[in-house]
Amino acid sequence: MPLPADLRQSRFSTEALANSLWNGVVGSAMPTWRDLPARDIASLIRYVQALSPAAADAQPVSASRAGTRCRGLRW
Known part of the structure; x- marks a missing residue:
C-alpha cells in the first residue's frame, strides 16, 4: 500500500x-466515509x-486528479 499523503504539502x-x-481511495487504506453526515x-x-x-496562496489540486466525482453530497 502507498504511504499516506502529507496533507500539509x-x-x-473541496x-x-x-x-x-x-468514495475512499482505491488501492490505499483510505476507506469510504459514507456513513458520516454531510456536515x-x-x-x-x-x-x-x-x-x-x-492555504490561502496555494493552488488547489483539481478534482480531475482525484478520480470519480462525489455523489450524494450537497454543500
Missing part, C-alpha cells in the same frame, strides 16, 4: 477532498484545507 480542492472522503464531511474538508501553511 498541497492545497486540495471537490477532490469530498470525493476522497465519500461532518464538510468539517473534515475545512480542517484538511487548513493544514496547508500556504
Whole structure:
C-alpha cells in the first residue's frame, strides 16, 4: 500500500477532498466515509484545507486528479 499523503504539502480542492472522503481511495487504506453526515464531511474538508501553511496562496489540486466525482453530497 502507498504511504499516506502529507496533507500539509498541497492545497486540495473541496471537490477532490469530498470525493476522497465519500468514495475512499482505491488501492490505499483510505476507506469510504459514507456513513458520516454531510456536515461532518464538510468539517473534515475545512480542517484538511487548513493544514496547508500556504492555504490561502496555494493552488488547489483539481478534482480531475482525484478520480470519480462525489455523489450524494450537497454543500
